[in-house]
Amino acid sequence: MNDAAELEIAHIAARVEAAFESFDVTLAGAGERRGLRAESVSPWSPLEVAEHVALTNRFLWILVDKIAIKARSKLARGEVPPSTAPIVSILELVARRDFRWESPLHMLPTGAVPLGAVRATLAAQRETAGAYLAEMPAGEGSLCTIKMSVVGPEARLDLYQFLAFAALHLERHTLQMQRILAALDQPNT
Numbered sequence: 309m310n311d312a313a314e315l316e317i318a319h320i321a322a323r324v325e326a327a328f329e330s331f332d333v334t335l336a337g338a339g340e341r342r343g344l345r346a347e348s349v350s351p352w353s354p355l356e357v358a359e360h361v362a363l364t365n366r367f368l369w370i371l372v373d374k375i376a377i378k379a380r381s382k383l384a385r386g387e388v389p390p391s392t393a394p395i396v397s398i399l400e401l402v403a404r405r406d407f408r409w410e411s412p413l414h415m416l417p418t419g420a421v422p423l424g425a426v427r428a429t430l431a432a433q434r435e436t437a438g439a440y441l442a443e444m445p446a447g448e449g450s451l452c453t454i455k456m457s458v459v460g461p462e463a464r465l466d467l468y469q470f471l472a473f474a475a476l477h478l479e480r481h482t483l484q485m486q487r488i489l490a491a492l493d494q495p496n497t
Contacts, residue, residue, distance in 0.1 A: 389447030
């Protein structure tokens with residue numbers, strides 16, 4: 309793997325860490341407003357946004373784990389990671405506010421999960437992401453790809469791209485929570 313590729317993987321790792329941190333700070337900062345909705349901004353409360361992110365990550369991590377298992381197997385057989393950096397720019401659309409994708413029912417919040425449980429799940433997911441990146445810092449996670457229809461019908465993502473996708477998803481929903489909180493802070497007129 310070349311230096312540019314390792315630098316991109318390090319950038320992805322930093323982005324994942326920053327996205328989880330910002331999301332958690334925003335959720336914690338919501339205080340008592342975490343369960344309130346601002347219907348003009350979102351049908352979900354900040355806590356429901358967090359539940360959605362935790363649910364989505366759960367399914368993303370299943371795919372990341374499959375990639376990691378296959379990548380380890382390929383490494384054990386002597387396959388060499390590609391020398392090119394993972395391309396993350398194709399994923400940027402996920403963070404845009406105008407991006408639309410209907411979440412499947414299993415990723416929709418129920419509103420029944422308490423704050424502590426959601427934050428604990430997100431903290432564990434953050435640790436898992438960090439562990440994958442620490443285990444595969446030199447491109448090993450690019451030895452396997454899996455289809456990701458959200459990005460495009462034929463799009464295939466590697467471990468780093470899936471984790472970058474999760475970071476972008478966190479960034480998107482951090483902004484959503486911030487918009488909800490700002491609307492809740494506005495005096496009723």
